[in-house]
Amino acid sequence: xxxxxxxxxNGSERRVQLTxxxxxxxxxxxxxxxxxxxxxxxxxxxxxxxxRDHDVAVHQGVAMTVNGRKRTTWRLAAGDxxxxxxxxxxxxxxxxxxxxxxxxxxxxxxxxxxxxxRFSERLLGATDFNRLLDELLDALVEVTQxxxxxxxxxxxxxxxxxxxxxxxxxxxxxxxxxxxxxIVRKVLETGKPxxxxxxxxxxxxxxxxxxxNLKLCSVMxxxxxxxxxxxGVIYLGNDNVVSLFDDRALEPLTVFAAQASLxxxxxxxxxxxxxxxxxxxxxxxxxxYGDLVGSGASMREVFRxxxxxxxxxxxxxxxxxxxxxxxxxxxxxxxxxxxxSGPFVAINCGAIPESLLESELFxxxxxxxxxxxxxxxxxxxxxxxxxxxxxxxxxxxPALQVKxxxxxxxxxxxxxxxxxxxxxxxxxxxxxxxxxxxEIKRGAFREDLYYRLNVVAIQLPPLRERGDDVVALARYFLxxxxxxxxxxxxAFTPGALVAMRRQPWPGNVRELENRVKKAVVLxxxxxxxxxxxxIDPDVLEPVAPLTQATREFQKxxxxxVLERNQGNRxxxxxxxxxxxxxxxxxxxxxEAERRGEAPPxxxxxxx
Numbered sequence: 264x265x266x267x268x269x270x271x272x273n274g275s276e277r278r279v280q281l282t283x284x285x286x287x288x289x290x291x292x293x294x295x296x297x298x299x300x301x302x303x304x305x306x307x308x309x310x311x312x313x314x315r316d317h318d319v320a321v322h323q324g325v326a327m328t329v330n331g332r333k334r335t336t337w338r339l340a341a342g343d344x345x346x347x348x349x350x351x352x353x354x355x356x357x358x359x360x361x362x363x364x365x366x367x368x369x370x371x372x373x374x375x376x377x378x379x380x381r382f383s384e385r386l387l388g389a390t391d392f393n394r395l396l397d398e399l400l401d402a403l404v405e406v407t408q409x410x411x412x413x414x415x416x417x418x419x420x421x422x423x424x425x426x427x428x429x430x431x432x433x434x435x436x437x438x439x440x441x442x443x444x445x446i447v448r449k450v451l452e453t454g455k456p457x458x459x460x461x462x463x464x465x466x467x468x469x470x471x472x473x474x475x476n477l478k479l480c481s482v483m484x485x486x487x488x489x490x491x492x493x494x495g496v497i498y499l500g501n502d503n504v505v506s507l508f509d510d511r512a513l514e515p516l517t518v519f520a521a522q523a524s525l526x527x528x529x530x531x532x533x534x535x536x537x538x539x540x541x542x543x544x545x546x547x548x549x550x551x552y553g554d555l556v557g558s559g560a561s562m563r564e565v566f567r568x569x570x571x572x573x574x575x576x577x578x579x580x581x582x583x584x585x586x587x588x589x590x591x592x593x594x595x596x597x598x599x600x601x602x603x604s605g606p607f608v609a610i611n612c613g614a615i616p617e618s619l620l621e622s623e624l625f626x627x628x629x630x631x632x633x634x635x636x637x638x639x640x641x642x643x644x645x646x647x648x649x650x651x652x653x654x655x656x657x658x659x660x661p662a663l664q665v666k667x668x669x670x671x672x673x674x675x676x677x678x679x680x681x682x683x684x685x686x687x688x689x690x691x692x693x694x695x696x697x698x699x700x701x702e703i704k705r706g707a708f709r710e711d712l713y714y715r716l717n718v719v720a721i722q723l724p725p726l727r728e729r730g731d732d733v734v735a736l737a738r739y740f741l742x743x744x745x746x747x748x749x750x751x752x753x754a755f756t757p758g759a760l761v762a763m764r765r766q767p768w769p770g771n772v773r774e775l776e777n778r779v780k781k782a783v784v785l786x787x788x789x790x791x792x793x794x795x796x797x798i799d800p801d802v803l804e805p806v807a808p809l810t811q812a813t814r815e816f817q818k819x820x821x822x823x824v825l826e827r828n829q830g831n832r833x834x835x836x837x838x839x840x841x842x843x844x845x846x847x848x849x850x851x852x853x854e855a856e857r858r859g860e861a862p863p864x865x866x867x868x869x870x
Contacts, residue, residue: 264357265317267310272300272349281317284408286310288347302348310339311408317354319345323461396426397434399523400497404430407483407508407516409499411435413442414527416487416495422447425495442498443468446484454493456485456517458508483508485520489528497523532789553595555588556739557732561724564826565592572719573599578671580656580716581694583723586773589694590654592721596692597650605649610642613658621663621679625670628680643676646689656716657697657708668712691716722826726768726775728819733763736772740779741791750783755791762793821849 265281269288279296288296289306308321317339321327328346329337337343345352400412413435414426427438435441445468450457459468459482468479480501487495497520499508552566572579573596581589590609597607615623626641642651653659659667670676671691675684693716702708726733737755745752755763768774782795793799821839825846828834832850836843 265312266355267296268353268355269296269298270351270353271298272302281310281312284312286312288352298350300348300350303350307347317356320460321347393426396527397428397432399527400426400428401432403497403499403516404428407499409481409483409508410501411441411499413438413498414495415442415447415498416527416531417451417493422451442500443479443482446482447496447498450484450486450496451493454486454488454491456483456520458483460508481508483516485516487520487524487527489524494524495527553598554591555595556736557729558735559724559729559732560823562729562732565721565723568719568721569595569599572596574601576600576602576690577718578690578716579692579719579721580699581692581721581723582699583694583696584725584771585696586771587723587725588772589696589723590652592723593650593652593692593694597652597690600650600690602649602690606646607650607652608642608646609652609654611654613655617660617663620659621666624663624667625676626678628678630680638678641676641678643670643687643689644685647687648689650690650692653691653693655695656693657695657699657702661707661709664709664712668709668715671712671715726771727766731764733766733768733775734760736775737763737779740776741783744780744783748783750786751789752783752786752791753789756793759791759793759796759798762796762798766798818849818853821846822853 267279267281267286268276269279270276283295286296286309287294287306288298288308288310290298290300290303291305294306304322304325306322307325308319308327311318311320318336319327319329319334319339320336321334323335325347327334330344339354339356341354341356343354345354396414400414404410404412410430412428413424415422416425417423422444424438424442427435427441429435446457446459459479461480482498482500484496484498486493487497497516499516552562552569555562555566557563557565569592579593579596581592583589593609594607597603610623612620622639622641624641625643626639629638653667666677670687673684674688675686677684699708699713699717703710703713726736741752741755744750763775770777778796778798779791781797782791786792786795821835824835824838825832828838832846833843836846839846
């Protein structure tokens with residue numbers, strides 16, 4: 264074991280065994296070797312032991328001679344004499360090496376590469392991203408002989424400490440206050456690694472408030488890059504030892520940082536996808552109502568109506584644009600009703616020729632018409648004990664509407680070709696994308712049938728008016744079809760999310776679902792882009808004049824308050840703080856718009 268003979272100013276002498284990897288010497292009692300020499304600073308020098316050799320490094324501003332020559336650093340040999348102020352040191356190495364030479368220890372570069380390989384292997388099976396970063400820093404601290412390390416990433420232009428570890432493999436509390444932002448900023452700006460031997464006495468850094476406040480000594484910092492762009496740094500340091508790092512130590516850090524950049528990027532992507540997946544599941548769970556997805560005010564009102572009427576047998580009329588999910592609402596009504604164990608039978612009244620629709624609805628007797636080779640029940644009988652969903656009810660011919668009205672009133676059906684009616688026990692839910700009041704006015708739809716179907720109405724909003732529901736729905740469809748098709752896609756790019764919010768979606772939910780399904784099948788990457796969805800990310804909605812935008816907002820807001828008050832005009836006027844006549848004029852304009860007529864002129868109080 265190497266020894267150091269210390270001779271003080273008063274002639275006292277003592278022998279000290281060098282047992283530590285780093286040994287400090289100075290006037291302060293906290294040093295490993297404290298000397299009563301007033302000419303020396305609190306800490307004057309450090310001795311470093313790398314397992315074979317001892318190196319000595321003096322703090323800046325302290326004069327040191329080794330064997331009579333001025334030095335700042337030196338690799339010690341037997342008999343070397345060191346002079347500091349009035350103190351003299353004599354170095355003696357330990358016992359000679361064994362006769363059989365031991366294999367040369369691996370160089371720092373090799374150690375760094377070996378550590379990197381082990382880190383890569385752990386990455387393949389890693390599930391905890393934060394723990395992975397801790398292990399990365401632990402390995403770096405060990406390789407470089409630092410006493411602390413930090414992994415700092417750029418997050419939206421801000422420096423964020425993602426991991427901070429000390430030599431005892433413990434997480435450092437208050438990490439953001441333990442690094443020099445001046446040093447980190449220089450590496451981020453230049454993209455080049457940096458070694459600072461004695462930051463507190465370095466001309467370039469001694470004026471930095473962070474260096475002075477932290478009393479920094481040895482610092483080594485290397486950039487993490489992706490495609491030439493710096494996205495973070497690895498920062499290693501020691502606040503007690505000067506000249507701990509040099510170009511030899513910088514080499515393995517640079518090698519490690521170059522490869523670790525790829526590993527950290529992969530780890531960040533994996534972590535982002537995991538968090539996105541968790542967020543997706545949570546969002547879908549919190550925004551789902553059965554098979555319906557949404558959290559906006561209009562959809563919450565739809566959910567409330569379903570909740571109120573599902574348990575009853577009253578008829579429901581569902582209205583909304585094509586593709587808004589009217590059949591999904593009908594199925595949810597059935598699923599939450601007492602008839603859930605019975606059949607749900609759907610028929611599109613606009614997809615079946617008029618000559619065949621009566622037979623489809625009510626059935627026919629054998630020989631009732633050409634081709635009727637046997638008796639057949641209709642959809643009414645097939646839905647017995649359950650729910651019959653009549654989609655596109657406005658497309659039904661007037662003559663057939665009369666027979667449908669009789670079936671609903673009497674709860675019986677008459678098969679084509681028969682004269683004896685059959686009782687049926689069903690609930691009827693109808694849907695249309697047309698305004699039935701307008702169809703009644705032009706004689707295309709019976710008013711009595713309208714009131715028979717429209718006991719309770721559920722209006723579905725178009726997707727363009729549902730705000731962030733478009734994102735929740737898109738993620739729901741992505742998850743569903745990725746699982747169904749075994750696809751590798753996991754999430755949407757930020758650009759795709761922005762583009763989806765801007766898209767007017769004339770085909771509503773059906774169009775969104777089809778685009779997502781197509782993207783899941785054809786996308787070549789894990790993240791679905793706007794281009795994969797067939798959306799131009801640069802197309803923006805035209806900017807409307809302020810007066811028009813204000814008018815549109817007022818119209819939507821008044822409609823929402825009217826809906827909340829269940830059409831009560833007086834209460835709506837009171838809630839909005841306007842004259843009741845204002846609400847009447849608003850309704851007149853809405854009615855004129857539905858008829859395609861010019862709205863009445865605005866008056867002073869226009870909502």
